[in-house]
Amino acid sequence: MIRGGVAIGGVAVLLGAFAAGAFWLFAPFGNRETAFDPSQFRSPTGPVPPSEQRPGDIDAGRHALLNAPYVSCGIPYNAYRRLNPETAENKPLSGREGRNAELPYALTSHVNEDGVEVISNNCLTCHAGRLNDEIIIGLGNEFGDFTRDPSRLVLQTGNYVRGAAETKAWEHWADRIDSIAPYVQTKTIGVNPATNLTWALMSRLDPETLKWSETPLIDPPPRDPLPISVPPWWGMSKKNAMFYTTIGRGDHARFMLLASMLCIDGTEDVADIVAYAPDIRAFIASLAAPAFPYPVDVELAADGEGIFLRECSACHGTYGANETFPNRVYPVSEIGTDPAYATEATDGSRDRFYAWVARSPYGDTESANPAPGYIAPPLDGIWATAPYLHNGSVPNMEALLRSDLRPKYWRHLFDPRNYDPQRMGWRFEVLSAGQESEKDPERRRLIYDTTLRGYGNQGHTYSDKLSAEERSALLEYLKTL
Template identity: 45%
Template structure:
């Protein structure tokens, strides 16, 4: 899999400042200096293994998860009705004219073979058929022209309020369960719309969806209230960047701020519970999400599809080991030899856009999400932790990192080259196009160009512009590659292609 990854393993003994994998105590490691000896230098003259942000990181314990069947999980993901409302089958063709026709997913059968990959066709109790969303709405993206299940959908467009779609539609006569489910679907979309509209294509409202859904529900019964129980804001809308599923098997927590702890089924089901309004309905969903959770954990990153300079990548492996591995782990041909420390990096260390972490922490506008969740039915399985021991962001594993542009938890940086050089990041930018075959192999990201400020652009152009001065869209922080020279960054980028 990784032709130069063994170089990383051999370097482990030389880099004693790299922390052990989470859950493995190492009382003999002195992290006060972070030095492995002091005289090892890179080609650019920079000290290797001389400490880094991992010294401030707080490890998150790896939970014991319920046993699940990955094959059953894949089947449930693409057949079950965990959203609980949608569009009647008879009307779905008209809906596609508005929503856009998606590519079907190979291997599906029956009417599921006739709809796009992000929809499931289900039969309700009265025999009526309903087309419901599935997780691939956000978690199936394109790279080099190929649809990849588990890759975040960087071209998803949530820039139009869901209310604009829903409110003009008439209610259907409730002569079937499917019609009644459509009326509920329309009402929920209208409730989500004002507080979840993104500024730019690719920005994802998943965090806001979770906050809005719980704000309308009783934590114990899950009963829906048309009036929110907690205050919401159209000004404090948090964008997210959906991470790839193939990292799930290594991660101890979900969400960029590491807030999903213990068994993650609770947070996963809540995030997809658009119309799941009772414990009786949610319980069976939580049960089969054990299988879905097992499926996600079974996924592996795709291989880099283009040429790799093996010698340059080997040089990059050494640079990675002593500048990046402390937070992001080590990689090897044998997965059993890999390490990943599962660290939560404090905000004042990581420095990336603080909005999500601070708004969900103690004293933040959305801090109620922690209290609601931990007191709720879902809190029986999962726990939400937003500020213990500190607000921050988790340093993710980097398997398949080359495929996952744009970068940071809010998708604010278009390439890895810019992740490694904070001084070169654009304040406003736009992708040149949304053709996934147009990939920048040198910078590892989508080709982009500078853009005018979002507020100054014509309304028709705004959704294509990423403006890092907007609330929640900042691209600062993670300056840990700034000390590298151009040659070192080039080698590091080549190594990342092997992951």
């Protein structure tokens, strides 16, 4: 049995309004002004060119990822332990040191400048999960719960804070959480609000000084975040851009520093992180996909490989001894998948955030250049990454390959949470009605409702034309990637 990733009761930080038209965004750089044409913040569909990446130390990157305080504020440890008297982690993650070895893998401890030990979320909140009781670094957490108001956690932990130093540390973290809380609550468990979270932080930070503002400096994002399925990190070794719409071009390590944004209050706060960011990027690029842990029909998979090469490889690449990956983004009109994420990335309504990146230490005018479509991802370890599509709307591979099997309303089966190796996805329950018909908020947030904005499961119907036998062979081959 495979069990899904752990959901941590807090807010994770990671990577992820002007109308469209002819306008200029003026941004001061020292004593000069730089004009930004909105066309600078667009990329065409088609091939995504590579960018040179800085080398890094893989082992040092893993150590930093698991132990370094790149998110520098959080809950005082004493308050955390009063709230959670028992250690929640059943199986420690190797390489975690000191206090971190006894904490859940998605939490990191460090001592701040006032001598207070604080506990903060780290990148593994969203970028790790469990397969067969093994913690897999780089697996997107498809069971994270971002449906709740994180301000409730702020108030709850505040009851356990003691003394002036702990109060100061808690207030720093609490103020930041309160500022982003309205923008990070998803409709259903499993999808991720990372893009909206990042934009909400950008609205409060001066892009040049990185000083925090108690009020927004630019308009914050909409309060209803579009759903995102977290892609696996092991694809980064092949991808020339980090995200679905090809934002995250150029220097990946530099752009990854956005993961530290929750707590910073000045450029000096990111100086240490700059030093080891290339190491973390090198570690991420070194990750390999986990192998399918169940029996495979070798002969059927061999038939499926031929079908894949004929039908799928032009977009998703080839695998095995001579691997290729096209790094190609396709327009929404061609793929047919839910258009909301790509459309809102390129309709002009997000240009203020791209201009922020261009002015900031995190990027330049090349970094945040979305294309009006979605990149066809590499399929290494695709068996482990259900549910599918960029918004996690299709619960298993069988339904992705045959669109009439896709449920309109569904929810994961959590008790127990089982993986279905035949259909390649998590077991789920088909429902007769969506969220609007469910009055109980606790049950409502479990429902994946494909009628909601951004949650659609349409498109990518290329394999509908295949015979049942061909689809069965293709699915079997996908298990081997």
